Amino acid sequence: MVDGGSGLFLSLLDYTIKKHPLLADAVKTLPRNATYTCHxxxxxxxxxxxxxxxxxxxxxxxxxxxxxxxxxxxxxxxxxxxxxxxxxxxxxxxxxxxxxxxxxxxxxxxxxxxxxxxxxxxxxxxxxxxxxxxxxxxxxxxxMSGKITSLLTEIDSVRAHGPELRMEAVGLLREMTASSFLFIANFVHEVLALLDPPSKLLQREDTDLWAGLSIVASAKHCVQKLRCDEGFTKVWEKALESASARASLTTPKRKRTANKTMFDYLVEETTGQRDYDIETELKRLYYSTVDSVIEEMDKRFGERNTHLYHALATIDPESESFLDPETVKHIIDLTQSPIVKAEFEVAKQFLRSVSDKESDTDREKWTTRLILSKDHNALQTMPSVLIALKHALACGASTxxxxxxxxxxxxxxxxxxxxxxxxxxxxxxxxxxxxxxx
Incomplete structure (x- = not known):
């Protein structure tokens, strides 16, 4: 019926017919005008x-x-x-x-x-x-993706690329070797390096909200530590060193000659753009950028998420506030479920006693998943505790x-x-x- 056919569907159908004798016999009785393989x-x-x-x-x-x-x-x-x-x-x-x-x-x-x-x-x-x-x-x-500096150097040195493209490459290369550009590049790299760990964690399939918020809080603290004169000076000096090292990559500027028509004139002051303190401007940019990053992190992980953060912390068996009903209430409130404080007291005592009975060799790392796995039957008698544990695991943080x-x-x-x-x-x-x- 499908011999010589093409396409995944027909190939799978042919394979299925060959594997099932009863289906193969049924196919033989089908009329030619009813093969049931149309789209x-x-x-x-x-x-x-x-x-x-x-x-x-x-x-x-x-x-x-x-x-x-x-x-x-x-x-x-x-x-x-x-x-x-x-x-x-x-x-x-x-x-x-x-x-x-x-x-x-x-x-x-x-x-x-x-x-x-x-x-x-x-x-x-x-x-x-x-x-x-x-x-x-x-x-x-x-x-976002970019190009490496060596490509611009190659374009500048090969005449086959044409004058306009070569001029653009020279201009970009000169800008990239300027101390201000290198300062911004080094500064952005340093900030993104601090944000890389939470970014990677939040992209893992097994990441829960508690772990995600914990690593974000740590990254935010590290970004806040950049907001000082020592932090700026470190990045600025690194940019100056890079600018000196890369100066050799740029094409030498064309030697300027004086305009002969201006020989009879005396210039008393400059016109157009005046000199300015680039270090001061970059310091202003540095502090405002750090503030913007911190503000954005506070916005994304603000007061509401902070409550959830502390609530999820109480679900962690290693936490000192383990199963504290007042704190864990923020998780329960997500679904407007009832909370019974007595159940949390009993559950806390029960789980700690179970853990104490285990020897050091038999004791696994105490996690919420492990508690639900081993003590699910016992926790069914304490529904509000069971709801809190399930909600903590169900809260997602990764795509x-x-x-x-x-x-x-x-x-x-x-x-x-x-x-x-x-x-x-x-x-x-x-x-x-x-x-x-x-």
């Missing part, structure tokens, strides 16, 4: 499989509170593809934290209202309650999973399949990504 039938079968996977995901979520994770990328057609991922604590399998790709949604507009409406529509269609969203994680950051879904998207939506409809594309990506469910 409409393919789309229907893919849609049915995707519906089964989505129903399975929704069933897994159940009544659990979940974190909504959204990240976007554009495909070759210019449409914005949004990977929508659900993270929650699985009731079974020892309260394991899991993530599922719900779908790949597509929009032509990238404004906040359109994205919000699209996400809510996806949740509603899947049968998920938007009021069960515990936290939301978005990633709309862009990456790393989306990058994997975008890899599946690139494999499915190749240059040879640009005519594929979005619905089929999204369903194929989901089936590929959630292969454990299929």
């Amino acid at each position: 409409d039938i393919q789309n229907e079968l893919i849609g049915l499989l995707s519906d089964v996977v989505t129903e399975s995901i929704v069933k897994e979520v159940g009544n659990s509170y979940y974190t909504l994770k959204v990240d976007g990328t554009r495909d070759p057609t210019g449409c914005k593809n949004m990977s929508i991922v659900i993270q929650f604590v699985k009731e079974y399998e020892s309260c394991k934290v899991v993530e599922f790709l719900l779908t790949i949604a597509t929009t032509e507009m990238g404004d906040a209202q359109t994205l919000t409406d699209t996400i809510l529509a996806v949740l509603h269609k899947a049968g998920l309650n938007a009021s069960k969203i515990l936290s939301k994680v978005y990633d709309v950051a862009s990456l 790393a999973t989306h990058e994997n879904s975008f890899s599946s998207l690139r494999n499915v939506f190749t240059d040879h399949r640009c005519s594929m409809l979005h619905k089929r594309k999204a369903q194929l990506v989901q089936l590929t990504f959630e292969k454990d469910l299929t």
Whole structure:
């Protein structure tokens, strides 16, 4: 029926027929005008499989509170593809934290209202309650790339590049070797180096909100320490050293000659741009930039997140304020769940007694995940404590999973399949990504 056919679907169908004798016999009885391999039938079968996977995901979520994770990328057609991922604590399998790709949604507009409406529509269609969203994680950051200095030097030295391009290369090279440019470059590098650890941590799949906020607070403290004269002097002196070392890379300036028509005149003062204290200007820029970075970090991880930070700290078994009901209340309030202080007192005493009974060799690192895994049955008698522990693990801080879904998207939506409809594309990506469910 499909001998000589092309395409992934027909190849898989041919493979399935060869593996199942009963299906092979059934295929032999099909009339030639009803082979059921047209694109409409393919789309229907893919849609049915995707519906089964989505129903399975929704069933897994159940009544659990979940974190909504959204990240976007554009495909070759210019449409914005949004990977929508659900993270929650699985009731079974020892309260394991899991993530599922719900779908790949597509929009032509990238404004906040359109994205919000699209996400809510996806949740509603899947049968998920938007009021069960515990936290939301978005990633709309862009990456920047640059060119190395040696390329500009090469362009300057090769006449085949043309005079205009060579002049532009010389101008850029001269600017890049200026002390002011090198100061800014070194300063930006130093700040970004301090922000790199939280950036990497927040991109890991196993990162929770408590770990993310802890490393962000540490990075902010390090940035604050830059705000001093010693910090500025260190960067300024490094820039001056770099400027001296790189001066040899620039093309020597053309020797200037005096204008003979001006020989009979005396210039008493300069005109145009006057000299200014570049060090003072750069110091002003230095302090204002540090203040802006700190202000932005405070804005993104402000007072509300600070309350959550302290609340999540009490969930850490190593914390001195472990299971303090007054502090952990901010997590419970996210879902307006009741809090019973007596349950926290009993749970704290119970968990510490369990830990004390274990020998040093048998004792594992005491974590929230370990507590839920080993003592889930006992904690069911203390529902408000169980809710707090689950909420702490379900609060997301990373969109790393989306990058994997975008890899599946690139494999499915190749240059040879640009005519594929979005619905089929999204369903194929989901089936590929959630292969454990299929």
